[in-house]
Amino acid sequence: MRLLIVEDEREFAETLRRGLVAEGFTVDVAHTGRDGLWSATEHEYDVVVLDIMLPELSGYEVLKRLRAAENWTPVLMLTAKDGEYDEADAFDLGADDYLSKPFSFVVLIARLRALLRRGAPARPAVLEAGDLRLDPSARTVHRGQKRIELTAREFGLLEFLLRRAGAALTKNEILGHVWDAHYDGDENVVEVYIGYLRRKIDVPFGTHTIETVRGVGYRLAGGN
16 A cells, blocks of 8 residues: 655655665655655555654644645654654644654554554445455455465555556556555556466356456456
């Protein structure tokens, strides 16, 4: 899913970005509070990872303005401070979770997945289309009783299609959510990965879950 990291320490932000991408997330990065606020209001994210100590606008101010604008994207606050008052301030302003640096990357991933599960109540815990099931928390995919092994990118693509089941999606929409908002490579990479998915979730089972919509892009049939 798509995350925004707002962190002024560029090396630390890049380390986080690389680790999260390896886990299958699509990640955008902003280095100032003002840029982070703009990104969070102009784009759809599943979680915002927001440092408190930022130039231009503090993380507290960014969070305050997001909530004032009724933007309820889950926010996980980061800080080098370790104090109960800082944590209380963050929660009072509408933060969903809080981590003090230094922290374990494994713990960060667990917290992010917990936010993804509870951050949007309308989303089912397990995504389904017929007998195809994807569990975002367990990172598993099944067709009936058979488990299907996917790469991180294939998993992200299938999750995006399932969350928007029934909608015709363009290649650019898919690239923006599954790859990167600033991806400038060949858009036909989407066609390649659609082919990979079809060979894993459809061809062996004689199904046609992923449809080609002529002149538009792709659509996943059914879904909840």
